[in-house]
Amino acid sequence: MGSDLFALSALAEELNYALKGARVDKIQQPEVDELRFFVRASGQNKCLVVSCNAGAPRIHFTTSKKQSPKVAPNLCMLLRKYLLNSVIEDVKIHNLDRILSIKFNAKTEMKDDATFYLFVEIMNRYSNIVFADENLVILDAVKHLPLDVARDHVVLRGVKYSPVVQKKISYLSDCFSVFEDFSGGDLHKFLLDSLSGFSGATMAEFLFRAGLENVSEKLTKAQLEKAKSELSYFQTFSTDSQDFAPCIINEKEVYPCRYKSLDKGDNVQTFATMSEAYDAFYTDCDKDIRNKARLKGLATQAKHFRQKVEKNITNDLERLQECEDMEKYRIFGELIVSNIYKIKRGDESLTCLNYYTNEDVTIPLNVQLTPSKNSAAYYAKYNKLKRTKEFVTQKLAADRELLEYALSVESEIAELPYDADIQPIEEELAMLGGGKRVSQKKKVRKEKSEPPYIYQVDGFYIYRGKNNLQNDEITFSLASSNDLWLHLKNEHGAHTVIITEGKQVPDKVLKIAAEITASTKSASCEVDYTQRKNVKRKPNGHPGQVIYVNFKTIVASPDAHEEYLMKH
Template sequence: MAFDGITVASIAAELNEQLKEGRIAKIAQPETDELLLTIKTPNGQKRLMISASASLPLIYLTAENKISPMTAPNFCMLLRKHIGSGRITKITQPTLERIIHFEIEHLDELGDLCRKELIVEIMGKHSNIIFCDANGTIIDSIKHVSAQMSSVREVLPGRPYFIPDTMNKQDPLTVTLEDFTAVLSQKPLPLGKALYTSFTGVSPVVAEEICYLSGIESGITPKDLSPDILQHLYTQFTIYFEAVKTSRFSPVIYYDGKEPKDFSALPLAHFSQYTVKPYDSISTVLATYYSSKNAITRIRQKSADLRHVVQTALERARKKYDLQARQLKDTEKRDKYKVYGELINTYGYNLEKGAKQLEALNYYTDKMITIPLDSTKTPLDNSKKYFDKYNKLKRTYEALSQLIQETADDISYLESVATALDIAQSEDDLAQIKEELTDAGYVRRKFMKKKVKIKSKPFHYISSDGYHMYVGKNNLQNDELTFHFADGGDWWFHAKQMPGSHVIVKTRGEELPDRTFEEAARLAAHYSKGCGSEKVEIDYVEKKHVKKPGGGKPGFVVYYTNYSMMIDSSIDGIALAE
């Protein structure tokens, strides 16, 4: 979701509710492009984070504090001098621009009441925090923009502040039907793109949502729409923005499995395929979304080397398997050569010298067959030649059967490690996977380096009926859970014939309710390669029936009697233990 005008409107409404009439108690600048304001309000102390980072500009209320540099930067010192104890009198957003104005009253050095403006622009790489006087003249900014950097607007002390109108967009809160129709009709673009390039504050996701709610394909060009359809689109457009006008926001985060996919200040009907989680505050949404997104991104970056090792080994193993499978297929003709040899021994006594073939009855199938012969060899030598071919292919078959099974086991093991990397949530999880790959020989252990002490622990859930459920994050944890932690009467769950976690349910010697069986199966489906599927087949059995074959790889088990169920992979509503 773009940090669009609707999101900024939601933040502005929240800040008005939380910070208006509050006094600025502390101003800090933790980063070169970031401010942290501590504000005392009638409802208690609040912290406002403002970031003008080119890569991730943000503004939201937060409970967290950040360490500031020993010497405050010049911009921070300037703000402290002017508005260090100022009162926030007004928080506004011009139309639906990605801009928030803070009007602040303070006493100057002579004790006279003055007014200043702190303007926050959330505009991607052009984001800035600008400090102005009551006349709109820039006093200073956290980023200086000279004429050499921008031909549109200078952001320097002494310059007038204005919002550059480079896109000539319409205000969606006040646009009339006539203007709406005229603007769209001029654009030879798909309808979705025409909407977000024509109206202020509308992102591509919002444009898609309006098309979806209107029942109109977003790829159609506006000129292909009749006046009645355009009026219907306008009606849906105004209904959607009525919630923005009246500040009726419903902040949500959409999840794809456990990964936050997107956020929005208003619900998105066309995101029905994702799991939605509502929040009371847009600040909480932004803090949760970006911290979760950053954590997942960070773990993926740190796991990149391990993923490369696993992916390279998988590609090699799959190529090896394909080659062995082709070689194994070539051995299928071995029994034919055995039959040829036997039939030559049986019927070859009456062959004429120099015969090139033998017509004989195959007593295995009761059909006549033609056997090619080497005319320079005797029937006995021809028979021996076929028996030699048979024995060679038989030896190849026996050797390849074992090798191809070993290769298949390697592929299955590496796929399970790849799944464990997807599940990993911390550096400790990655450290344990790396240790496993080192033990397996896929990662070289550094000279004289001791094994690291692993702090990673399995997931621990509580079923709705109060039973403890444990999920292994990787193969080492799977083995530990199944063969050292679980008792014989505990229940064991695993996705059928696919990489995934072992799930153990501690029974306390009791018979489990059906609901607990279903919740444990959903955990096994979620923490498997089938995550995201609506139906995953799960095997479950008492732990005493699960065995570890001699020499088996980590996480590999066998069982011969089990129950199965089809279940979805959603774990919504299953409580994670504290």
């Protein structure tokens, strides 16, 4: 994902026209790799989003809104220091590559004139945002690239900014000799390997317009002339061109004009400006990418927490194994007292009859201690191991309960759609110490977290929890004692409740509720159901952990039944 130089050139021209002379009023950094400049341009307030996210690198005006952290990151503070109230002089393509440079005219604290540059590198996973002074010395960047990582493109504070070294020839330069060098084969691949600035789709469009899409031999003179003519079209294309028509084709990418090679009655969305097209395409895309990343991060946190609990259980079992010999030490202490008359000064051991087994036993002695102190030492060791066993036995039970809960949280995360509200699960992990502490800002949003799934089937409401906190809520707050409660048999899963309002639940409704309960499984499975009054919280358990009795079991096929799902 990410536009090629052909699209970015049109975008840069458009932004230059819109931003020239604009004043920077506010700067925010809502994401670690995204900046937002709020500017006053031509009597209008606009928001310029600049992102170097690997999945959605871009720069354009946006109408979307994002919350920013209460404490601004260092880069944001630096930009505010130098660029607030500055004026944008121009926006242009830098180094004939997928780099947009924004030039700012600002005032220092001493009211002297100063110039700063923001370089926006739109290069997919190599994208970056670099802030430099008038001498192009880097002041900071979103991604720092030391010498051992990027020998030809070091991005560190104090280093002079130099763009990525291109091994290809830019299509915006004098590059026609490349066509003359073609000796045969795959022309599309040859040109992509030789020229920079064209994506695969744009190169295919160029060849289509030039009538060269099926050429596999050295170009004739007539073909070279046609290629030269079309190349000139792409090199001189601008927002003033007759063909300029920003669009999204097949929901795949933003294009500055209709691509004849793709426009075959396919899905085409047209826009008045490149910014509008980018905003429409990337806003939802960016949200999806970030939600997936957060969900992946949450899954990693849950996994690490589960592994931590498993390690604790392993340690508990090892400590219990050490306690297996505690009775031996009690007997040793007892036998020393019974045979104390046999022990002489300097004896390193005592061999005597163990009257519990009627066999002789040899007991090691500490020659530095008296016989009575040797006995006391064995009793002390016994008592210590006894206390340890009692403590670790309780801890092991608690850790096993915690492991069950950790597995249920992992199961929740695995079942979540990528666009789900993950705040409740973040809160669960934070409460357990397995995740980052939920910020005060997020706690304010708690009331706005997503509701459980709600279905309406033949007049009955069915609720299904999305996480353990919701499972607790619908089971013990929402449901009445005579409502029906459903859960996967002997597996982690969501709680499902049928609100009966005192009515008999038809078999059809029960079957659908069971299928909804099993909707996260890949095959038919057993679902238990019982009245809510038969469900109790597990003593000292975690959210969502219950015990239930007097239940029946039904076999259900997984089915989300979205046709019954109510929209909020």
